[in-house]
Amino acid sequence: MDRREALKLLSLAAGTPSFLNWSSDDLVAGLRAHGAHLESAGPHRFQTLNPHQRATVAELSDLILPTTETPGARAAKVDEFIDTILTDWVTESERTSFLAGLADVDAKAKDKFGKTFLQASSGQRGEQLTQMDSEVADLRKTKAAWKEGSGPKPADPHEHFFHRIRSLTVSGYYSSEIGMTLERKVEIIPGRFQGCVPVKVL
Numbered sequence: 001m002d003r004r005e006a007l008k009l010l011s012l013a014a015g016t017p018s019f020l021n022w023s024s025d026d027l028v029a030g031l032r033a034h035g036a037h038l039e040s041a042g043p044h045r046f047q048t049l050n051p052h053q054r055a056t057v058a059e060l061s062d063l064i065l066p067t068t069e070t071p072g073a074r075a076a077k078v079d080e081f082i083d084t085i086l087t088d089w090v091t092e093s094e095r096t097s098f099l100a101g102l103a104d105v106d107a108k109a110k111d112k113f114g115k116t117f118l119q120a121s122s123g124q125r126g127e128q129l130t131q132m133d134s135e136v137a138d139l140r141k142t143k144a145a146w147k148e149g150s151g152p153k154p155a156d157p158h159e160h161f162f163h164r165i166r167s168l169t170v171s172g173y174y175s176s177e178i179g180m181t182l183e184r185k186v187e188i189i190p191g192r193f194q195g196c197v198p199v200k201v202l
Helices: 003-013 024-039 051-064 078-088 092-113 122-145 161-174 177-183
Strands: none
Touching: 051 078, 051 092, 051 122, 051 161, 078 092, 078 161, 092 122, 092 161, 122 161, 161 177
16 A cells, blocks of 8 residues: 555544544534635635745645645645644644744754755655654654653654644645545535436346
8 A cells, every 4th residue: 555545544534633633523614614715716815824834835745645646735735725724723822833843844954954945855855754754653653652650751743743734734635626536536416316227137
């Protein structure tokens, strides 16, 4: 199973970005609000992400779900979805934490490559993404191995920036028109009903 298929299954199994602590009703409301906006006239007006943050989010999300035989996260306007969520559906502390994590992506890129994440080469961006993914995996292993009373409680992997942006990318992509129709192949209005179909006698 490739990464894209695994993320599709994750979206079906979980649906809600785990750091948001939403109920299913909250999630549906958020997705409907985003869908209503996409149907309205005019381009999305970014309210939380500035142009540099928007471009970084778009690149990160497209690296998480790139174009293959179907369009990627950038084509599905996941950056718009994330801006909507950050503006209307998270707490102030969650928004602040996400933006701090986004700034840290640039800080680490500058430390390692001497340039921002967007200025880095495609190989360097991929390397940094892999590193963040490994950090989340290590946190999961540490948390799973930890037993109460055995020492300080380890950090929650759900609070890592990469877990957060990956959760939002998956939710935004697989609730978009592209994700629903081309990836999940959901038929909102099924094919026509055929009441009388000839039966072949064997």
